[in-house]
Amino acid sequence: MFSSARPHRHDILIAAVGLLGGAVLSLLGLRMQNGRPLDASWTALVPLTVMAGLEPLRRGAPQTALVIGTLALVADQFTPGNLATVLMFTDIMYAAVLYGTPAAARRIPVTTFLITVGVTIGFLAWFRDAEALLVGILTALVAFAPALTGVSVRNHREAADAARLRADQIALLAEMDRTQAVTAERARMARELHDMVANHLSAIAIHSTAALSIDEPETSRNALGVIRENSVEGLAEMRRLIGLLRTGSADPEPSSSPTPASLDALVEQHRASAASSGLSCVLEDTRADRERLPAPVEPAAYRIVQESLTNALKHAAPGPVTVRLGQTERLLTVEVSSVLGDRTGPRAPGSGAGLVGMRERVALLGGEFEAGPVAGGDDARLWRVRARLPVPDGTEGGMWS
Numbered sequence: 001m002f003s004s005a006r007p008h009r010h011d012i013l014i015a016a017v018g019l020l021g022g023a024v025l026s027l028l029g030l031r032m033q034n035g036r037p038l039d040a041s042w043t044a045l046v047p048l049t050v051m052a053g054l055e056p057l058r059r060g061a062p063q064t065a066l067v068i069g070t071l072a073l074v075a076d077q078f079t080p081g082n083l084a085t086v087l088m089f090t091d092i093m094y095a096a097v098l099y100g101t102p103a104a105a106r107r108i109p110v111t112t113f114l115i116t117v118g119v120t121i122g123f124l125a126w127f128r129d130a131e132a133l134l135v136g137i138l139t140a141l142v143a144f145a146p147a148l149t150g151v152s153v154r155n156h157r158e159a160a161d162a163a164r165l166r167a168d169q170i171a172l173l174a175e176m177d178r179t180q181a182v183t184a185e186r187a188r189m190a191r192e193l194h195d196m197v198a199n200h201l202s203a204i205a206i207h208s209t210a211a212l213s214i215d216e217p218e219t220s221r222n223a224l225g226v227i228r229e230n231s232v233e234g235l236a237e238m239r240r241l242i243g244l245l246r247t248g249s250a251d252p253e254p255s256s257s258p259t260p261a262s263l264d265a266l267v268e269q270h271r272a273s274a275a276s277s278g279l280s281c282v283l284e285d286t287r288a289d290r291e292r293l294p295a296p297v298e299p300a301a302y303r304i305v306q307e308s309l310t311n312a313l314k315h316a317a318p319g320p321v322t323v324r325l326g327q328t329e330r331l332l333t334v335e336v337s338s339v340l341g342d343r344t345g346p347r348a349p350g351s352g353a354g355l356v357g358m359r360e361r362v363a364l365l366g367g368e369f370e371a372g373p374v375a376g377g378d379d380a381r382l383w384r385v386r387a388r389l390p391v392p393d394g395t396e397g398g399m400w401s
């Protein structure tokens with residue numbers, strides 16, 4: 001089947017040079033053989049012209065060019081012969097292997113090898129002379145050697161294409177890994193920023209609203225005290241985050257990030273901040289063995305409690321806010337519950353980012369997270385956040401006390 005693509009300019013150049021060179025050899029009277037049925041010099045120009053006309057097809061229709069070229073080479077044996085015809089045939093044989101189908105590339109070298117062996121044995125049997133080996137060598141040079149060269153070049157090209165494909169795939173995977181790493185880092189920094197600052201800003205917003213709405217000097221003084229305390233702590237947390245960004249640390253958590261060992265101070269801080277809203281914060285630690293735990297578990301537990309207390313400060317109805325810690329086998333349970341309902345007084349708006357951040361933290365550790373309303377005692381409705389964090393073997397790097 002002929003290709004609709006235009007012949008390559010190099011192939012046209014080869015055809016022109018071959019035809020011109022063959023014509024010059026014919027004019028000079030150079031023959032490859034004598035005593036042929038068609039002994040006139042001009043008869044060698046016919047196979048030469050056919051072979052030159054096949055050169056532009058060497059890429060688009062290599063197998064067709066090879067079949068017709070073989071017939072032209074056989075016809076050339078009945079004429080005085082032309083060296084240019086033979087040379088162009090070797091090029092067509094080479095191109096048939098290089099540009100042909102994979103099946104043709106496998107079949108042609110085997111076929112030419114068998115032809116070479118058959119011709120050699122046949123002429124040896126016919127002439128019974130060692131000089132008949134020269135016919136076999138000539139056949140190998142014209143047919144088998146170009147086919148073998150085409151196989152070698154084709155294998156090198158396929159290997160180069162495969163190497164380029166692998167390089168492109170590796171580059172694509174590297175870019176995907178880089179994008180995922182950047183996305184994961186942005187998500188981590190978003191969680192850190194929210195957890196470090198949101199609770200302090202929420203307390204500031206609630207108490208500043210209370211100070212503005214209640215015209216009492218004592219209330220305003222207490223509110224300003226809470227606002228100052230949260231402002232100072234928020235700035236300290238922000239400085240820790242900025243330090244992490246500047247140092248470019250690859251640690252999953254800042255080295256100075258708080259752990260559940262600091263929960264007493266955290267609960268006490270929220271107890272003071274939430275008193276004006278009718279909330280009372282209680283810490284219940286039921287763990288029998290406070291062993292050291294891996295670092296990723298500790299800050300995750302602390303941040304879950306911190307965000308849950310902040311949400312209770314913004315949304316919970318008056319009543320107890322209970323923080324429970326428990327541990328069984330290799331599972332740490334963190335639970336924070338508060339009264340679900342309406343309350344009077346100032347509130348801070350929520351965006352839902354806190355629940356998303358807590359869920360992401362638990363998912364990164366392979367734990368379980370649930371948040372929602374549950375039934376409490378005395379027909380009360382509670383909002384409960386519960387996280388189950390697996391504790392892997394190897395407890396270096398943590399500090400629980």
